[in-house]
Amino acid sequence: MVRWQPNAQERLGEAALRLYASRGFEATTVAEIADSVGLTERTFFRHFADKREVIFSGQERFQQVFVNGIASASADATPLAAVIAAVTAASEFFSDERLTHSRLRQTVIAAHPELHERELLKMATLSTALTAALVEHGIPESAATLAANYGVMAFQLSFERWLLAGDTRSFADIARDVFAELGALTAS
Amino acid sequence: MVRWQPNAQERLGEAALRLYASRGFEATTVAEIADSVGLTERTFFRHFADKREVIFSGQERFQQVFVNGIASASADATPLAAVIAAVTAASEFFSDERLTHSRLRQTVIAAHPELHERELLKMATLSTALTAALVEHGIPESAATLAANYGVMAFQLSFERWLLAGDTRSFADIARDVFAELGALTAS
Numbered sequence: 001m002v003r004w005q006p007n008a009q010e011r012l013g014e015a016a017l018r019l020y021a022s023r024g025f026e027a028t029t030v031a032e033i034a035d036s037v038g039l040t041e042r043t044f045f046r047h048f049a050d051k052r053e054v055i056f057s058g059q060e061r062f063q064q065v066f067v068n069g070i071a072s073a074s075a076d077a078t079p080l081a082a083v084i085a086a087v088t089a090a091s092e093f094f095s096d097e098r099l100t101h102s103r104l105r106q107t108v109i110a111a112h113p114e115l116h117e118r119e120l121l122k123m124a125t126l127s128t129a130l131t132a133a134l135v136e137h138g139i140p141e142s143a144a145t146l147a148a149n150y151g152v153m154a155f156q157l158s159f160e161r162w163l164l165a166g167d168t169r170s171f172a173d174i175a176r177d178v179f180a181e182l183g184a185l186t187a188s
Numbered sequence: 189m190v191r192w193q194p195n196a197q198e199r200l201g202e203a204a205l206r207l208y209a210s211r212g213f214e215a216t217t218v219a220e221i222a223d224s225v226g227l228t229e230r231t232f233f234r235h236f237a238d239k240r241e242v243i244f245s246g247q248e249r250f251q252q253v254f255v256n257g258i259a260s261a262s263a264d265a266t267p268l269a270a271v272i273a274a275v276t277a278a279s280e281f282f283s284d285e286r287l288t289h290s291r292l293r294q295t296v297i298a299a300h301p302e303l304h305e306r307e308l309l310k311m312a313t314l315s316t317a318l319t320a321a322l323v324e325h326g327i328p329e330s331a332a333t334l335a336a337n338y339g340v341m342a343f344q345l346s347f348e349r350w351l352l353a354g355d356t357r358s359f360a361d362i363a364r365d366v367f368a369e370l371g372a373l374t375a376s
Contacts, residue, residue: 078376117305120312124304146345146366146373153341157334178334185334186374188266 009047011037014101016054020108025051025115055105055115059122063129065090066151070133079143082134083151087175090155094162094171103163127152154178197235199225202289204242208296213239213303243293243303247310251317253278254339258321267331270322271339275363278343282350282359291351315340342366 015037019028030051034044048054069089073082094102109115127148134144158175161167167174203225207216218239222232236242257277261270282290297303315336322332346363349355355362 078373080373080376113309114305116312117302117309120308121301121305124308143369143373145348146369149341149345150370150373153337157337160333181331181334182338183374185266185268185331185338186371188268 008039008043012039012044012047013054013057016051017101017104017108020055021104021111025108025112052115052118055108056118056122059125062090062093063126065092066126066130066155067133070130070137073137075138077137079134079139079147080150082137082139083130083147083154084179086130086133086151087155087158087179088172091170091172091175094159096170099162102159106163123152123156126155150182154182157182196227196231200227200232200235201242201245204239205289205292205296208243209292209299213296213300240303240306243296244306244310247313250278250281251314253280254314254318254343255321258318258325261325263326265325267322267327267335268338270325270327271318271335271342272367274318274321274339275343275346275367276360279358279360279363282347284358287350294351311340311344314343338370342370345370 012033016028016033019033019036028051030041030044033051033054034041048057066086066089069086070082072089073085077085109119130148130151131141131144134147135141139147154175158171158178161174161178162169162171169177200221204216204221207221207224216239218229218232221239221242222229236245254274254277257274258270260277261273265273297307318336318339319329319332322335323329327335342363346359346366349362349366350357350359357365
């Protein structure tokens with residue numbers, strides 16, 4: 001009987017995170033990840049370049065959603081309105097179904113400084129991409145740089161809150177609050 | 189004749205940065221760094237744990253200056269005023285004399301992703317320390333987290349501007365402008 005293997009990438013990704021969380025990132029081998037879901041190393045490497053890539057795959061698509069959010073803002077949008085549009089667009093990634101996965105991923109990252117560093121570099125790369133998108137949208141470079149960094153910071157703060165146990169609001173609602181609170185902070 | 193070796197740490201640090209910039213971080217050995225200023229590897233390791241430490245030493249002292257800035261803010265300071273006090277206090281590090289060193293250091297970091305990642309982790313650690321200092325100062329945790337991240341972002345943006353060629357203003361002046369521009373951005 002030939003077994004059909006649907007969603008191999010997703011299953012490998014979830015299995016990897018569970019093993020990284022329970023045994024540690026370094027101690028887990030690709031063979032163990034693949035074995036744990038009845039797949040082969042060969043299949044793993046068809047979906048991921050290496051062990052770290054499991055955690056950081058999808059960066060381009062993720063970044064593109066933010067960039068599209070800026071492109072969709074009205075032509076006369078303020079820099080702030082444009083970055084709010086970007087973060088709001090990114091909310092689509094953070095559905096309730098994704099919460100368990102994201103929490104597990106965060107646990108693994110928090111426990112491994114080299115993964116935390118990589119995650120931070122991903123955010124810096126996102127800032128650079130948003131700056132370019134804002135400039136493309138007609139915003140002067142200096143204001144674009146500030147707005148992009150501000151937007152990424154608001155995103156990170158929203159993401160941290162969304163991961164907290166006990167907060168059951170949607171990502172979009174949390175982001176709205178974070179922007180409001182940051183606005184109040186800077187107006188004081 | 190016994191040669192006196194003043195400022196060994198500073199000379200080793202400058203020599204290391206020059207070599208990292210010209211030959212690359214990986215290709216430079218500790219022996220070469222020490223040789224280039226007539227010192228020994230043994231002396232190098234008396235001052236630095238490893239090659240990377242040359243670039244990131246002094247984090248505790250650096251962080252403490254920010255924390256002291258918050259402690260020195262008035263008891264009824266807003267979270268924003270407290271983080272402005274922190275960044276202003278940190279200006280002491282960024283004297284005109286330090287500019288050449290800081291630019292060289294930035295060139296090295298920008299050319300090496302693993303060093304850039306480490307620098308970003310340093311900033312994340314600073315955010316955590318500032319959050320704790322703000323809570324200590326009587327600010328609720330949620331507001332403290334936002335304010336600390338906002339302050340570190342403003343610091344990073346100010347630091348980048350300070351490193352730019354052609355901008356001859358002091359770090360404190362630049363930081364004041366960045367806070368003003370961010371305030372205008374978020375008020376829009």
